[in-house]
Amino acid sequence: MTSPSPGLRLASLSKSLGGRTIIDDLDLTVERGELVSLLGPSGCGKTTTLRMIAGFLRPDAGTITMAGRDVTPLGPEKRPSAMVFQNYALWPHLTVAKNVAYPLRLRRLPRTEVAERVDAMLRLVNLLHHRDSRPPRISGGEQQRVALARALVQEPDVLLLDEPLSNLDAKLRVRVREDIRDLQQRLGITTVIVTHDQEEALSISDRVAVMNAGRIEQFSTPAELYARPATEFVATFIGALNRFEGAFDGTRVIPGHDVVGIRPEHVSFTPVPMPGGLRAVVDRVVPHGHFNELRLRRDDVTLSAYVAGPAPQIGSVGFAAVSSALVYRDGRLLERAEAVPA
Amino acid sequence: MPRAISAVLRTTGATAFAITLLVFVLGPLLWLGAHAFAGSWTYPNLLPDSWTLRWWQTVFTDPALGSSVQNSLLITPIVVIASAAVCLPAAYAFARFEFPGRRLFLIGLFATNAFPRMGLFATLASLYYALGLMNTIAGVVIVQLLGTIVFMTWIPAAAFVAVPRSLEEAARDAGASRARVFLTVTLRLALPGILVGAVMAFLAAFDEAQGTYLVGAPDILTMPTEMYSLVLNYPKQVAAVFSILLAVPSVVLLLAVRKHVMGGQLAEGFQIK
Numbered sequence: 001m002t003s004p005s006p007g008l009r010l011a012s013l014s015k016s017l018g019g020r021t022i023i024d025d026l027d028l029t030v031e032r033g034e035l036v037s038l039l040g041p042s043g044c045g046k047t048t049t050l051r052m053i054a055g056f057l058r059p060d061a062g063t064i065t066m067a068g069r070d071v072t073p074l075g076p077e078k079r080p081s082a083m084v085f086q087n088y089a090l091w092p093h094l095t096v097a098k099n100v101a102y103p104l105r106l107r108r109l110p111r112t113e114v115a116e117r118v119d120a121m122l123r124l125v126n127l128l129h130h131r132d133s134r135p136p137r138i139s140g141g142e143q144q145r146v147a148l149a150r151a152l153v154q155e156p157d158v159l160l161l162d163e164p165l166s167n168l169d170a171k172l173r174v175r176v177r178e179d180i181r182d183l184q185q186r187l188g189i190t191t192v193i194v195t196h197d198q199e200e201a202l203s204i205s206d207r208v209a210v211m212n213a214g215r216i217e218q219f220s221t222p223a224e225l226y227a228r229p230a231t232e233f234v235a236t237f238i239g240a241l242n243r244f245e246g247a248f249d250g251t252r253v254i255p256g257h258d259v260v261g262i263r264p265e266h267v268s269f270t271p272v273p274m275p276g277g278l279r280a281v282v283d284r285v286v287p288h289g290h291f292n293e294l295r296l297r298r299d300d301v302t303l304s305a306y307v308a309g310p311a312p313q314i315g316s317v318g319f320a321a322v323s324s325a326l327v328y329r330d331g332r333l334l335e336r337a338e339a340v341p342a
Numbered sequence: 343m344p345r346a347i348s349a350v351l352r353t354t355g356a357t358a359f360a361i362t363l364l365v366f367v368l369g370p371l372l373w374l375g376a377h378a379f380a381g382s383w384t385y386p387n388l389l390p391d392s393w394t395l396r397w398w399q400t401v402f403t404d405p406a407l408g409s410s411v412q413n414s415l416l417i418t419p420i421v422v423i424a425s426a427a428v429c430l431p432a433a434y435a436f437a438r439f440e441f442p443g444r445r446l447f448l449i450g451l452f453a454t455n456a457f458p459r460m461g462l463f464a465t466l467a468s469l470y471y472a473l474g475l476m477n478t479i480a481g482v483v484i485v486q487l488l489g490t491i492v493f494m495t496w497i498p499a500a501a502f503v504a505v506p507r508s509l510e511e512a513a514r515d516a517g518a519s520r521a522r523v524f525l526t527v528t529l530r531l532a533l534p535g536i537l538v539g540a541v542m543a544f545l546a547a548f549d550e551a552q553g554t555y556l557v558g559a560p561d562i563l564t565m566p567t568e569m570y571s572l573v574l575n576y577p578k579q580v581a582a583v584f585s586i587l588l589a590v591p592s593v594v595l596l597l598a599v600r601k602h603v604m605g606g607q608l609a610e611g612f613q614i615k
C-alpha cells in the first residue's frame with residue numbers, strides 16, 4: 001500500500017520536553033493527497049507532533065520526510081510545508097491581500113505575478129471583497145480562510161492545520177470543515193490536521209491517527225476505527241461505549257477477566273420477550289431527534305441503548321438484547337463478538 | 343423643585359471645580375508666558391507694565407545660550423540612538439529568552455533610581471577623571487544615557503512580549519529568515535511601544551541636569567544646565583523665555599507621536615483571536 005515516496009513520513013520520532021517524554025518512537029505515513037487527522041485528548045502529543053512536522057520543534061530522534069526529501073535538519077522556513085495556526089496568526093498591520101502576499105514576496109516573485117496569485121487565492125477562498133481589509137476587522141471564519149489562503153498560496157507539499165475549527169462557533173464549524181475538505185480534494189494536497197474533536201476527525205479524514213500518551217494507538221479509516229477499535233482506549237475515546245469487566249458469552253456479559261465494550265446502537269430493546277433478551281427497567285429516556293437514548297437498569301447494572309421508534313415509558317419493563325460486543329484483553333482488541341442466534 | 347435646584351448646584355460646583363483646576367494648571371504657564379514678553383511687571387498690577395521682545399532677542403543673540411541649545415539638540419538624539427542600540431537588544435532578550443538572573447537584571451535596571459543621584463554621579467566623576475571623560479561630549483552622553491535605560495528597556499520589553507509568538511512563527515513558516523521575521527513582524531508590531539520608550543528616553547535625557555552639569559560644566563552646557571546660570575545671572579524674564587524654549591521639544595515630540603501612542607493600532611492589533 002505504501003508508495004515509494006509518500007507525501008509525509010515520520011520515522012521513529014521521539015521528543016522529550018522538560019524531562020518528560022512527549023512523543024515516544026512514533027511512526028506515521030501519510031500518502032500523497034491524503035488527509036490525515038491526529039486525534040487525541042489534550043496532552044497526548046498531537047500538537048508537539050505537528051510542530052515537529054512544521055519545524056518549530058526539533059525531534060530528539062527520528063526522521064521526517066516530505067515527498068521523499070529528508071527535512072529533519074531544516075528549519076520551518078526551509079520546509080515545503082505550510083501551517084494554519086490555531087489562532088490564525090494573521091499579521092494585524094497588513095491587509096488581507098498583503099498577508100497572503102507575504103510568502104510570495106519572500107520568494108522574490110515579480111510584483112504582477114504576486115498580485116495575480118494573491119487574487120486567485122482570495123477568489124478560491126471567497127474573500128476577494130476583503131482584499132484591503134485588515135484582519136482584526138473581519139469575522140473569525142473569514143480570518144480562518146485568510147490563514148488558509150496564506151498557507152495554500154505557498155503551494156506546499158504538506159498542509160498542516162492546528163485545531164482549525166476550535167475558534168469557530170458550532171454552525172460555522174460544519175461548513176468550514178466541508179470547505180477545507182473540498183479545497184483539499186480539489187488541490188490534492190497532503191494534509192495533516194490536529195484535532196481533539198472526534199466528529200471533526202471522522203467526518204473529513206481519509207485516515208485518523210488516534211494518539212494517547214505520545215503514541216499512536218490506531219491509524220486507520222474512520223469506519224474501521226469505529227467498527228474495530230484496536231485498543232480499549234480507542235473504543236472509549238471514539239463514540240459511546242458501555243464498558244463492563246467480564247467476558248461475553250454471545251448473549252450476555254458473564255464473569256471473566258477481559259473487558260467487554262458494547263456500543264449503545266448494538267443494544268435493542270422491546271417491551272415483549274425475545275430470544276436472548278434480558279429483562280430490564282427503563283430508567284431514563286434522552287431524545288436525540290431521530291433516535292432515543294435509553295438508560296436501562298438490570299439489578300445494579302446500567303446499560304445505554306440507542307433505539308429508534310417511539311420511546312417507552314420511564315419505569316416500564318422490557319427486554320434488551322446485544323447484537324455485537326468488543327472484547328479487550330490487556331487493553332488490546334481480542335475479538336469483535338457477534339451475538340449467537342438463539 | 344428640589345431636583346432642579348440640586349441640578350443647578352451640581353452644575354455650579356462642577357464649573358467652580360473646573361475653573362479652579364484650570365487656574366491651577368494654566369496659571370503658572372500664563373505667568374511664565376506673560377513674563378517672557380513683559381518689559382517690566384510691578385506689584386500690584388494684574389498685567390505687565392509694558393510688552394517687549396527684548397528678552398527673546400537676548401536669548402537668541404547670546405552666544406552662550408545659543409551654544410547650549412545646539413548642545414542639547416546634538417546630544418539628546420545621540421543619547422536616544424545610543425540608548426536604543428544598547429537597550430533594545432536587551433529588551434528583546436528580556437521579552438523572549440529565559441536566562442539565569444533574568445529577573446535580577448530586570449530589577450537591577452532600577453538601581454540607578456534607587457540611590458540618590460548625586461552620590462552616583464560623584465562616584466562616576468572619579469571614574470571619569472581616571473578615564474579622561476570629564477568635559478567631553480562622550481561623558482555627557484553616558485551620564486544622560488544612564489537615566490534612559492529603564493524607559494528604553496522596560497517599555498519596549500513589554501511591547502516585545504505583547505507580540506504573539508505565533509505571528510513570528512507564521513512568518514518563519516512562510517519562509518522568512520529569523521532576521522527577516524524580526525524586522526517585518528516583531529519590530530514592526532512592537533514599534534508603538536518602542537516609540538513611547540524613545541520619547542520617554544528623549545525627555546529624560548533632554549531634562550537631565552545634575553549629572554550633565556557635574557560632567558559637562560563649564561565647557562559643555564546643555565539647556566537645563568544653562569538654566570542654572572540664567573536664574574542667577576539674568577533678569578527672570580530671560581529665564582521665562584528659556585523655560586518656554588525648553589518645553590518646545592517635549593511638546594513637539596508628544597504631539598508628533600500622539601497618533602501612535604494613543605491610536606488604536608496597538609490595542610487593536612493584539613485582539614486578534
